[in-house]
Amino acid sequence: VKAFTYDDLRTSEREVIEISLPGSVDLVVIARFTAATVGARAGFDLDEIDDLRLAVDELSVSFGPLDGDTCLRYEFIRDAGSVSVRCTREPAPSEEAPTSGGQRDEAVQTERNLEYWEHARELSAVLLDELVDSHGREISDGRSVAWLTKHRLTGEG
Amino acid sequence: MQFQILWGGYARCVSGGTHPTNSEAAPTRPTAAVSLTLPILDVSGELDLAVAPWLRDQLDALFVGGATSLVVDMSSVTFLDSTALGVLVGALNQCRERGGQVHLVLTEPQVLRVLRITGLAEAFTLHQSRDELKGGRMEP
Numbered sequence: 001v002k003a004f005t006y007d008d009l010r011t012s013e014r015e016v017i018e019i020s021l022p023g024s025v026d027l028v029v030i031a032r033f034t035a036a037t038v039g040a041r042a043g044f045d046l047d048e049i050d051d052l053r054l055a056v057d058e059l060s061v062s063f064g065p066l067d068g069d070t071c072l073r074y075e076f077i078r079d080a081g082s083v084s085v086r087c088t089r090e091p092a093p094s095e096e097a098p099t100s101g102g103q104r105d106e107a108v109q110t111e112r113n114l115e116y117w118e119h120a121r122e123l124s125a126v127l128l129d130e131l132v133d134s135h136g137r138e139i140s141d142g143r144s145v146a147w148l149t150k151h152r153l154t155g156e157g
Numbered sequence: 158m159q160f161q162i163l164w165g166g167y168a169r170c171v172s173g174g175t176h177p178t179n180s181e182a183a184p185t186r187p188t189a190a191v192s193l194t195l196p197i198l199d200v201s202g203e204l205d206l207a208v209a210p211w212l213r214d215q216l217d218a219l220f221v222g223g224a225t226s227l228v229v230d231m232s233s234v235t236f237l238d239s240t241a242l243g244v245l246v247g248a249l250n251q252c253r254e255r256g257g258q259v260h261l262v263l264t265e266p267q268v269l270r271v272l273r274i275t276g277l278a279e280a281f282t283l284h285q286s287r288d289e290l291k292g293g294r295m296e297p
Contacts, residue, residue: 025205025206025207026207028205028206028207029203029205029207032205032236047267050267053236054236054238054267054271057205057206057236057238058238058239060206061206061238061239061240066206116209116213116240116243116244116247117240119243119246119247120206120209120239120240120242120243121239123239123242123243123246123275124238124239126274126275126276127238127239127271127274127275130274131274
């Protein structure tokens with residue numbers, strides 16, 4: 001797990017935090033935790049923070065099954081009263097390539113569950129429509145990117 | 158069938174007398190659920206994509222045991238995402254095919270919000286507590 005805060009991009013109104021996680025469903029909780037922290041720093045109220053946590057989780061779901069051959073890189077951008085998140089699915093660095101049987105088993109398990117993942121992605125899209133102001137998917141530099149933006153609706157934080 | 162397994166979200170499953178008993182997973186503590194005739198899956202914590210496959214396994218075990226309706230006690234669940242919800246929908250579909258229903262015990266507003274956003278709050282039979290279940294509002 002790697003995390004960066006770009007000091008040259010950090011002001012009282014704006015900061016960029018980046019975390020990179022191995023492609024494991026067990027680690028998405030770290031992205032949710034980061035989302036909650038960034039949301040709090042943007043002045044979101046508790047309901048908005050809960051929504052942002054769920055939305056970031058759903059970004060991860062939108063990629064379908066995760067395995068040890070990939071990693072997810074999240075970029076959290078707090079800009080005044082809004083938070084934008086870009087999640088990029090990219091190949092795992094070679095030194096982090098799967099070597100254990102457990103990771104291979106996880107991949108087999110997720111392949112068996114493709115149908116269920118497809119159903120989850122449909123629900124995920126419905127949730128994202130409601131939870132955030134805008135979201136989408138795109139290909140950037142040959143990599144799949146899911147993104148969202150959520151604005152604070154309540155008073156000044 | 159009674160068993161208890163710990164996880165990021167954890168679950169304890171307790172069924173009534175209409176389903177087989179798994180002697181290798183003996184009950185570790187009594188609960189109010191034992192007085193009900195429907196199998197109860199008692200889950201806690203955050204139900205996310207890490208827990209969803211395990212949740213499905215637990216529900217599948219209930220169906221293998223002959224369940225047609227079941228209760229998922231989510232009163233201690235604090236987070237529900239689309240993957241776990243998808244598992245619950247799968248269970249609901251199986252119950253309906255057997256003429257049954259899935260009863261959810263919910264107290265966390267954020268969890269209820271997920272059901273409402275996805276339009277599934279009406280699909281399940283919702284309860285605010287196990288006491289409500291015992292009060293006769295549960296139909297097998």
